[in-house]
Amino acid sequence: MTEKKVSFVEGLTKRQLIELDACTRCSECLKWCPVQEVTGRKEISPPEKIRLYREFIENTEGLKAWILGSRIDRILLEDFVRAVYECTTCGACGDACEVGIFSQRLWPALRRKMVEIGLGPVGPQANLPKFVKETGNVYNKPPEERFSKWFPEDVKVHEKAELGYYAGCTGCYEAQPMVRGDVLVLDAIGEPFTMLPPEEEVCCGFPLFITGQWDMLEDLVKRLVSAYEARGVRMLISSCPCCVNIMARDWPSLYGSPLPFRIRHISQYVMDALRSGRLKINNGFRERLIYHDPCYLSRGVGVIEEPRYVLRSIPGIELIEFDRHGMNSRCCGAGGAARKVFHDNAIAMGRLTIDEAVEKGADKLILSCPACYSKVNEAMTDYEKKIEIVDIMELVARFIRS
């Protein structure tokens, strides 16, 4: 079966088109790709995806197409769709890439193209726009339940404030101890902060962005930015690395101008509070903690030191590291909206994280991403190895409240 008149070039940036030609298939990325680690299937590896996509371009718009006519093999295209969606978009391949391909940005762009030609997304991902449209969140949960099940009663949210807090869908519906910890810590710092009402705090757009379904993005971003601006926000913080990533990287272009506020991850804000003395952690405990760098926090926006600073501020703790940490951290399996479609892969990756944490003798596995939190907890269900999983702010909140 063949397809005609499909542009595989339009929509990609110049850099991404150059990147497709830059790949040398050295295959260094295969050593670091978490999907390769758990599946071992080379046909879904980064160089193979690039090779296939380049072939689509050559067969439809290159000199070859000009001479032989534009043709594309539908079976190859379907193989490619599976490969590009099975990826967790963690970007480890890009960090390892010897020619500097920025894969964390390339894969979503290629997924967008698959959506454009009607072959993506895969499985339940296709429901995301409908869910966001109807409920404002990607979990299709009632918006009135967004904050009600976890928000501490004694914490005051101001109508207007320079500091804004965005809880995010995954935190609110799937990692509630985490977002509860966030607001308890913010409350302890004492600076007035504002939040949007639950029905107004809609999806940041990341799940739609990452699955290639970009149609609603502009509208979502404009609604959110205008709402925070109306509340006088000058700095918007979130604990979700994916939210922070899209806010910092893509919100300005989707909004059409620079944002009226700065974007920060909560660990950055808390680190500043600790440094300036606005937050003090007097209690602590003698435990070994191991911190997992979320892909979209470390490779995505370069927040690596701040969470470690916060953890080291807890008296008595010993902070240990995964073999792969910082820019080279290993995906826990929750990335790229693949966790609900390629469930087995995600669980296997989550268990690799648990295995290493247990082997290194850590007492607690510290996370700072709601998707990681949800998936690694799920991976531990019915697994023989056990470790306590705690979010970084959930942990800090324990010591400032006790």
Add this chain to the structure above:
Amino acid sequence: MPSREVFIYIPPLLRMLFYLASMLSLFIFIIGFYSRVSLWLRGREEPHDLLSRRLSILDLIRMSFFYFFSKDCLLARRVMKRSKPRGIMLIFIYWGLTILFIGTVTVALDHYLGLGILKGFFYLSFSLILDIAGLASFIGTVFFLIRRVFLSREIVSGWDDKPLLLMIAVIILTGFSVEGIRLAITEPPLMDLSFVGALFALIFKHLDVRPFFYSVIWSIHVFFALLFIGFIPFSKQFHMFAAQLTSQDSLYREESLQGLVHD
């Protein structure tokens, strides 16, 4: 005074064929290059992205060319960071082929402009350096070829990966053979300085080769060399231009990463 005659043992008809084939190869290269880079330029613009700004073909050539001579590129730093053996072998190929290219351009200039610089001490040094460059690029090419063949389970290869490496190896081998045959026949003074060519000469001397054989091997060498040049824009080898740009951009990206959520 040591020197060498260009197109020695090559009959006029073969020379003419060589010029025609060279023009064809270069023409295909230019068309392919233009077609591929034009495709890049159709990409969407992103003002904050170094490579996705408003750029012309000349901008891209300039950026690619300058990075070619950067420390990162000359020392294969990104590859070296991941694997020392691969980094060293890449340097062998990169430096080797670059020196051979410069050498060929020098011979052409000397021949067509009648400069007369390729003689005496300069010629001997030139021959020695080019022999070292050829040997280095051959070692590097064979290394990557072996890697692709024996590590095929761990490495992703396209249809063109192994044939391209094999083609480079054949070009270098036939190049040394041509040199060896010439040395075997002419036995110029201080020929041992071209140590790889001299080694080949030892073999060919035993085979009692004639000028006709020289022209045959030379034709094979030229055929593959010109085929390779024309094939560059249509193969993975185009990474020699694209990777210069993305590697450069990645350095910029590492800096800009800090600007996203940091002051």
